[in-house]
Amino acid sequence: MRWSDSFIPTLRDAPADATAASHQLLVRAGFIRQLHSGHYSLLPLGLRVHNKVADIVRAEMDAIGAQEFLLPAMHPGDLWRRSGRWGVMGSEMFRLRDRNDTDVVLGMTHEEVFATLAAEMSSYRELPQTWYQIQTKFRDEPRPRSGLLRVREFMMKDSYSFDMDEAGLEDSFEAHREAYHKVFERLDLEVMAVQASSGAMGGDASVEFMVASPVGEDDVARCSRCGYRANIERARAAVPSLDDPPAGDAPERFATPGIRTIEALVSFEGGAPADRQIKTMVMVLDDQLTLVVLRGDHQLNLQKLADCSGAIDVRPATAAETLAELGANPGSLGAVGIDHLPIYADEALRGRRSMTTGANADDWHVRGVDVERDIIDPRWADLREVAAGEACVDCGNPLEIVRCIEAGHIFKLGRTYCEAMGVSVLDDNGVAQIPIMGSYGIGIGRAMAAVAETHHDERGLCWPVAIAPFEVVITVLDASDEAQSAAGEELRSGLAALGVDCLYDDRPLRPGVKLADAELVGVPYRVTVGARSLAQGNVELMQRSTRETRLVSVDEAVAVTAAEVGANRR
RNA sequence: CGGGAAGUGGCGCAGCUUGGUAGCGCACCUGCUUUGGGAGCAGGGGGUCGUGGGUUCAAAUCCCGCCUUCCCGACCA
Structure with a gap:
């Protein structure tokens, strides 16, 4: 290819609104141009890289026996109603109506469509199957950002496995794990495979492939000694047990004029250290006002709350909602004696005594709280977010928190989609069985941006040979x-x-x-x-x-x- | 959706406070000179100043609405 004949519009200056290195360089070097927020045109150089990344992914998928498909990007709305995800996906799914006033959607993922095809299978002899495609996905992201790292329209390699049983799913899952490691190695991306939350995809086990980068959007807790690695949305750390003095017979109310924060109560005469306070947060889980209590010096992780409650929409309550339900403003709230609202309590509060918390009256707190005695029937869960330096649950080593780009994600989905889409096959006894499904994704453009992010210097990009334009x-x-x-x-x-x-x-x-x-x-x-x-x-x-x-x-x-x-x- | 910033030729910016009909660098075109790390000189082309309305003799500039984009948070490959 002659440069003189090529369209390679390089720029001396990066666009002012690009901050991520990959974004600046991909634009400056003439690989991409933005059409509008979250939608990028791939220029000839960009497409060359994109194609090479896709070819590597394709080769590794083929190598594990996966078969390539190409499914429609536009789906009937009814398909998503059948799986129940019409409601679950909320405003992240692009929805429109055709001329007959029929609901159609732009596909965010393809479990439903692949399951529809899987419904044609009727015998266990046809399983297992692994199917994939490299195809455009649409997601109406609340905030597209950083060039190709987070967009609303992107090519994804998505694959789906169908197996008779858990053991089969395990094999398919492991095959994908291996394949993904090979893909990322060929892309020269150093990935960490980490335990992850499954989020809106459902399912019970998932592993994310993370590339450490300050422009990433996920935090990973990592133990450098034993290799424990988990997304902050799932990570656990050991909490040293504390020796509490015995509580009195009942909590004692005391005046705390003007005290509104944990820190303020720490230094207040008659207050308590943060680890002897109970932090009370008022959340709304799918329209249900709910109390969440944690140790005063701990932070709530919203995804953990969503995962353990099964709620789709999780948000903090407004001050007005809080006042109406509890009779006090944030800063003076507590869960002691509350029996008309669901309460989630973090595991770190188990067995704690002589704790201090808000009294649900402005300027009043209560002390001498025995958590298990005074908080009525809470649902116990791991809700707290791990902080850097806390001890690894497996080996006690201090954990580090690393910012990462999620380059790939593999899920064990279970039987939900097959069930919803009417997929069943006869087993060797002639009994109908619902296959078990896995789903696996790699964003092609994101992988490309992740490489750019990790392969550049002050002069520009440094592509690995395998995917260089x-x-x-x-x-x-x-x-x-x-x-x-x-x-x-x-x-x-x-x-x-x-x-x-x-x-x-x-x-x-x-x-x-x-x-x-x-x-x-x-x-x-x-x-x-x-x-x-x-x-x-x-x-x-x-x-x-x-x-x-x-x-x-x-x-x-x-x-x-x-x-x-x-x-x-x- | 909450918080912050910004929209002026392809890219980067100035002009706005104090209204007078748009300018700089890069890029582009022509000519000459130059040729081992983003050249020089001369000439030239390109902008409804995001958009709608208002104020005014006069609006890029002042006022109001809207749109868009980016950044920080809640969501995902």
Whole structure:
């Protein structure tokens, strides 16, 4: 490909509203352009990378025996009503009506459609099956951000396994886990497989593949000693037990004028340290006002609350709702003696005595609270968010919290979708059985952005050979010089003949511009043809990531470059 | 949806406080010179100043509404 014929609109300045490195560089280097919020056009360079990522994913899926499909992006609304997710997905699902006033949706995921196809299976002999596609998903994200990292329209490889039983699902799940590790290794992404919450997808086990990056949107708790790794939405840590003095016979009310926060009560005369306070939060779980209590110095993780309650919509109550139900404002709330509202209590409060909490009257607290005696029939759950430095539950080592990009996610789904879609097969006894399903996803554009995020320097992108838009760029410094362009042409045709993916920079521009562009675009190898080296019969082979340069004779340049590229293709 | 910021040629910005009909750098076109790390000179093209309304003799500038985009939080590949 000749650069002079290509549409590679590089920019000297990044757009002002791009903050993530991958976003800035993909725009500057001419890979993507925004159409509107959360929707990006892939330019020729961007599509090349995208296709190479997709090809790697496809190859690894094929390698575990998965079969490729292509399903519609637009679905009948009724399909989603049957699975029950018409309601669950809320406003994140794009919905529209056709000319007959029929509800249609843009697919966010394809469990329903694949299950519909699976309904054609009728015998256990046809199982297991693993099906996948690489297809556009639409999600009306509340906040698209960071270029390709979080968008509303994106290509996802989504796969679905159908097995007769849990053991089969386990095999399919493990096959995917292995395949995903191979995919990310080929993309040169260092991933951590972590325990995760299943969220709106349902199901009981899920593993996320996380790439550490400050621009990520997830936090992972990690133990560097024993390897414990979990999304903060599921992570646990050991809480040292505290020795409480015995509580009195009953909680005691005391005046706390103006005290509205945990911290304020710590320093208040007659108050209590934060770990001897009970924090009371008023939440609304699917329209049900609910109290959530934690230790004063602990933080609530909303996803944990959603997971243990099964609620779809979880939000803090408004001050008005709180006042109406409890008769006090935030800062003076407590769960002691409350019997008309559901109460969730964090495990760390079990057995605690002599605790202090709000009295449900402004400017009053109660102390001497025995949690299990005074809080009526709470539902116990792990609700607290792990903090950095807390002890690993497995080995006691301090945990670290790492910001991550979620590059892939695998779920054990169970039988819900098959049941809803009427999928059943006869087993070897002629008895109808509902297959068990798994679902597995990798965002192609997100993976591409994650690579850009982790493979760049101050000059631009540094693509791994496996997914680089081109493997080699031949930079002819002075395209008007006959000797240089002759040498360049020879390299170009020689490398092309060996199947090397080559960009030939024959533009009549100043050398500085061409060298800077080559590095911005991030082609992993550059062969520089210039008068200085050529006079000695040499060209220069530079590796983008290290910027190591070596002189290679013109005669050997094709073979040496092709070998170097070949060795790094994976 | 809560909080913050911003919309002026392709990109980055100034102008707005104190209204007078739009400017700078990069990019682009033409010519000449230049050619190993984002050249120089000369000439040139391109903007309903997000949008609707209002105030005014006059609005990029002042006032009101709306739209859009970005950033921080709650959601997901």
